[in-house]
Amino acid sequence: MADDRHRGRIFLHRGDLERAGFWYEQAVKADREKGDAQMLSDSLGNLGNVCAMRGDYEQAERCYREVLDLQRGQQNRAAIGQTLVNLGNLQAEAGRPERARPFYLEARDILEPLQDHRALGILYSNLGLQDQAEGRHDDAIAQFEKALESHRMVGDEDGLAVTYSQLGNTFRRAGHMHQAEKCLNNASEHFIKLGNEPGEAAVLRLLADLYEQSGNHLSALRCLERVVQVDTRYGLPQAQQDREWMARLRERSECR
Numbered sequence: 001m002a003d004d005r006h007r008g009r010i011f012l013h014r015g016d017l018e019r020a021g022f023w024y025e026q027a028v029k030a031d032r033e034k035g036d037a038q039m040l041s042d043s044l045g046n047l048g049n050v051c052a053m054r055g056d057y058e059q060a061e062r063c064y065r066e067v068l069d070l071q072r073g074q075q076n077r078a079a080i081g082q083t084l085v086n087l088g089n090l091q092a093e094a095g096r097p098e099r100a101r102p103f104y105l106e107a108r109d110i111l112e113p114l115q116d117h118r119a120l121g122i123l124y125s126n127l128g129l130q131d132q133a134e135g136r137h138d139d140a141i142a143q144f145e146k147a148l149e150s151h152r153m154v155g156d157e158d159g160l161a162v163t164y165s166q167l168g169n170t171f172r173r174a175g176h177m178h179q180a181e182k183c184l185n186n187a188s189e190h191f192i193k194l195g196n197e198p199g200e201a202a203v204l205r206l207l208a209d210l211y212e213q214s215g216n217h218l219s220a221l222r223c224l225e226r227v228v229q230v231d232t233r234y235g236l237p238q239a240q241q242d243r244e245w246m247a248r249l250r251e252r253s254e255c256r
Contacts, residue, residue, distance in 0.1 A: 004023045004024070004026040004027035004030060004043075005023070005024070005027045005042070005043060005046065007019075007023040008020045008021075008023035008024040008027060008046060008050075009046075011023060012046075012050060017050055017053055017054050018054075020050050021047065021050045021051065021054065024043055024046045024047040024050055025047060027039075027043040027046075027047075028040065028043045028044055028047055031043050037070050037073065037074065038074070040070060041067050041070040041071060041074075041079075044063045044064075044066050044067045044070075045063070045064070045067050045083070045086075047063050048060045048061075048063030048064045048067065048086065049086075051063060052086075052089075052090055052093065057090055057093065057094040060090055061087065061090055064083055064086050064087050064090065065087070067083050068080065068083045068084070068087070071083060077110050077114060078110075078111070078114055078116055078119070080110055081107045081110035081111040081114070081116065081119060082107075082111075082116075082119050084103045084104070084106050084107035084110070085103070085104065085107045085119060085122060085123050085126070087103040088100040088101070088102075088103035088104040088107065088126065089126065091103065092126065092129075092130070097130055097133065097134075100126075100130065101127075101130060104123060104126060104127055104130075107119075107123055108120075108123055108127075111123060117150040117151075117153040117154050118150070118154045118156065120146075120147075120150040121147050121148075121150035121151040121154070121156055121159045121163070122147075122159070123147075124143045124144070124146040124147035124150060125143070125144065125147040125159070125162070125163050125166060127143045128140045128141075128142075128143030128144040128147060128163075128166060128167075128170070129166065131143060132166070132169075132170050132173070137170055137173060137174040138174075140170045141167065141170055141171070141174075144163055144166050144167035144170060145167065147159070147163045148160065148163050148164070148167070151163060157190055157193065157194055158194065158196075160186075160190050161187055161190035161191045161193075161194060161196065161199060162187075162199075164183050164184070164186040164187035164190060165183075165184065165187040165199075165202065165203050165206070167183045168180045168181075168182075168183030168184035168186075168187055168203070168206065169184075169206055171183060172184075172206065172209075172210055177210060177213075177214060180206075180210055181207065181210060184203050184206055184207045184210070185207070187203045188200055188203045188204060188207070191203060197230045197233065197234065198230060198234055198236060200226075200230065201226070201227045201230040201231065201236065204223040204224070204226055204227045205223070205224075205227055205238075205242070207219075207220075207223045208220040208221075208223035208224050208227065208245070211223065212249065217249055217252060217253045218253065220249055221246065221249050221250060221253065224242060224245060224246040224249065225246065227242050227246075228242050228243055228246055231243075
C-alpha cells in the first residue's frame with residue numbers, strides 16, 4: 001500500500017533501517033495481493049535497497065532478482081539496466097567482485113544504446129573502481145573519464161566530485177602525479193561548491209600524501225590544516241591520525 005511505502009520512506013530517511021524494512025515488507029505483501037506488477041517492483045526494489053544497507057546481501061539479491069524478472073516482463077529496458085547495476089553493486093559490496101562484473105557489463109550493453117547518462121555515470125565509475133582494485137590503471141582511467149562525460153551531460157555535481165577524486169587517486173597510484181594533482185584539485189573545487197566538507201577533506205588527504213611524496217611539505221601542511229579543521233567540526237574518525245600526520249610534517253619542516 002502507498003501508506004506502507006510512505007512509512008518505509010520516512011523511517012529510511014531517519015536511518016531506522018529495521019522499521020523501514022518492516023514497512024516495505026508490508027508494502028510487498030499488499031502489492032502481491034493486488035497483483036500490481038509495477039507497484040510490486042517498486043516495493044521490492046525499496047526493500048532490496050534497505051536489505052543491502054543492513055548488510056543482508058542474500059535477501060537483497062532475492063529482491064533485486066524478482067524485480068528484474070518483473071521488469072523483463074514489462075520490457076522496461078532502462079529499469080532493467082539500473083537493476084543490473086544494483087545487482088552488480090551488491091556483489092561488489094559483498095566482496096564478490098568477480099560476480100559483479102557480468103551484471104555491470106550486461107547493464108552497459110543495455111544503457112549505452114539508451115544514452116541513460118545518469119545511470120551510465122555510476123556504472124562507468126563502478127567499473128573503474130573494479131579495474132583500479134585489480135591494478136588495471138589504464139582501464140580504470142578510461143572508465144572514470146567516460147563517467148565524467150556522463151556526469152557532465154546530466155549536470156551531476158556529486159558525480160563529478162566523486163569521479164574526479166577516483167580518477168585522481170588512480171593517476172596517483174599509477175605514478176602520474178601531475179595528472180593526479182589536477183584531478184584532485186578539481187574534485188576539491190566541486191566538493192567546496194557542493195558544501196560537502198567531509199568529501200573535501202577526503203580529497204585533501206590524497207593531495208597531502210601526493211605533496212609529501214614529492215617533497216612539497218608546505219603544500220601538504222596546508223592541506224592537512226584544512227583537513228584537521230573539518231575533522232574537528234564533524235568529529236570524523238580520522239581526526240587523531242590526521243593531527244599526528246600534521247605534527248610529523250611540521251617537525252620535518254622545522255628541521256630543514
